[in-house]
Structures are given as structure tokens and as C-alpha cells.
Amino acid sequence: MVGTPVTIRVALPGADELVVRGVAAMLASLPDQFELVTLRTQPPGGVDIALVEVQGVGAGATHLRRALNDPRIRRVAIYTWSIEAAAMESTGWGRIHGCLSKSLRTAELADALRSIHEGQFVVAAGSRSRPVVDSIAADPRAVLTTREEEVLARIATGVSNADIARQMGVTVNSVKSYIKSAYAKVGASSRSQAVLWVLTHELPAAAQTEAITE
Numbered sequence: 283m284v285g286t287p288v289t290i291r292v293a294l295p296g297a298d299e300l301v302v303r304g305v306a307a308m309l310a311s312l313p314d315q316f317e318l319v320t321l322r323t324q325p326p327g328g329v330d331i332a333l334v335e336v337q338g339v340g341a342g343a344t345h346l347r348r349a350l351n352d353p354r355i356r357r358v359a360i361y362t363w364s365i366e367a368a369a370m371e372s373t374g375w376g377r378i379h380g381c382l383s384k385s386l387r388t389a390e391l392a393d394a395l396r397s398i399h400e401g402q403f404v405v406a407a408g409s410r411s412r413p414v415v416d417s418i419a420a421d422p423r424a425v426l427t428t429r430e431e432e433v434l435a436r437i438a439t440g441v442s443n444a445d446i447a448r449q450m451g452v453t454v455n456s457v458k459s460y461i462k463s464a465y466a467k468v469g470a471s472s473r474s475q476a477v478l479w480v481l482t483h484e485l486p487a488a489a490q491t492e493a494i495t496e
Contacts, residue, residue: 290330290399291319294361295352296345297335301361301384305333308388315392321354328354331398333361333382350377357398380404405478430464433457437473438480 292309294302302318309316319325332349349358359380379398386394386406394406426434429450436446443461447454461476470476 288399289315289317290395291317291325291327292395293319293321293325293329293332293355295321295332295334295349297333297361301335304384305391308391311388312392316395321352324354328356331355331357331359331379331395333359336360336362346378357401359394359398359404378403380406382406425467426464427460429460430467433460434464434468434476434480437461438477 292305294305297305306318309318319329321329329352332352332355334346334349336346346358346360349355357379358377359382360378361382361384363384379401380394380403382391382394382404383406390406394404397404429452432450433446436449441449443454443457447457450457465471465476468476468479470479
């Protein structure tokens with residue numbers, strides 16, 4: 283017996299009017315699969331996915347925090363032109379279900395939304411955009427040391443090198459050394475690339491990592 287098709291309710295809290303119209307036009311071609319709703323209308327059953335517009339580092343952080351703390355919203359994803367810049371929006375990454383490029387075509391956006399609705403974490407750059415991080419290695423986790431993994435995980439939480447050193451019980455110089463060697467192994471050249479690598483390779487959350495002493 284085939285079940286009743288599920289309509290995924292999508293909202294864009296705080297988004298620019300042009301962005302809302304663009305997404306509305308794309309989802310309108312799939313009326314039985316998606317419904318664009320607003321939080322103002324108090325949609326019955328709440329919102330399945332909130333796409334929060336982020337234009338760069340710091341832009342959209344307020345809307346992101348509000349969406350993450352809104353009990354009416356089941357899942358939150360970042361919607362941006364620059365996925366790499368959005369990776370720096372580290373607040374609440376542990377509860378974010380994806381980072382989607384505004385360059386996604388209708389079919390790509392639909393696939394990403396379906397995957398997020400199913401509980402997956404999705405980073406979708408789109409066929410019309412450049413690779414998310416051109417130089418990031420496929421899966422170098424096997425060659426990362428425990429300390430390098432922990433440093434990368436803590437970087438993804440947005441803390442400073444000094445805070446990482448304090449949390450791990452090592453010196454700042456040691457942290458810098460771990461960062462340098464870890465970056466070389468994963469192919470990252472910036473903190474935002476390192477954050478994105480952590481997200482796409484599902485490194486353990488730093489909050490769950492026990493402190494290591496020299």
C-alpha cells in the first residue's frame with residue numbers, strides 16, 4: 283500500500299523579498315511536494331524546514347539563532363551565495379541540518395530539502411557554482427592524529443586558539459602546531475574551510491571530546 287505523499291512545509295524567516303519570490307517560484311512547480319509558509323500565519327503542524335538567508339560572516343546570525351530556538355521549526359538550514367563564508371556562522375552548527383547554495387536549480391533544491399526533511403545533514407553547492415572547497419581532501423581522517431581531530435572539532439565551535447589551548451590543557455603554540463599540520467592534511471587554507479571540512483566529515487563535536495593534557 284502506497285502511503286499518502288508528504289508535503290514539506292518550508293519557511294524563509296527574515297529573507298529578502300526577492301529571495302522569497304525566487305524560492306516560491308521554484309517550489310510552485312512542485313505543489314504536491316512543498317508548501318512555502320510564513321511563521322506569521324502560524325502554519326498548522328509548524329514548519330518542517332526553515333531556510334535562513336546568510337550573506338556572509340555575521341549576516342543573518344540573529345535570524346539563525348531565532349530559527350534554532352523556535353519550537354515551531356523542526357529543522358534549520360542556511361541559504362546563501364557563499365557556503366564557505368556561511369561556514370563561519372558557527373553558532374548552533376550542531377543543530378543545523380544543512381547549508382544550501384542559492385545557485386541550486388529547482389530539482390537540486392528539492393532533493394536537498396527532501397534529504398534534510400529525512401534528517402540528513404546536507405551541504406549543496408549546486409551544479410552552477412564552483413566546488414565548495416576546491417582543495418579539501420576526500421577523506422584524510424585516517425592520517426589525522428587525535429589532537430588534530432580535536433583541534434579541528436573545536437575550531438568548528440568558533441572558539442579562539444587561546445580557548446582551545448585552555449580546553450585541551452596545552453599551550454597556544456601547541457594548538458597552532460596542530461592547526462598547521464591538520465590544515466595541511468585536509469587541504470584547508472583558512473578557518474572557514476576547516477569548519478566546512480569538519481561539518482562534511484562528521485567529526486565528533488568538540489563539546490563531547492575529553493580534554494587532553496601534555
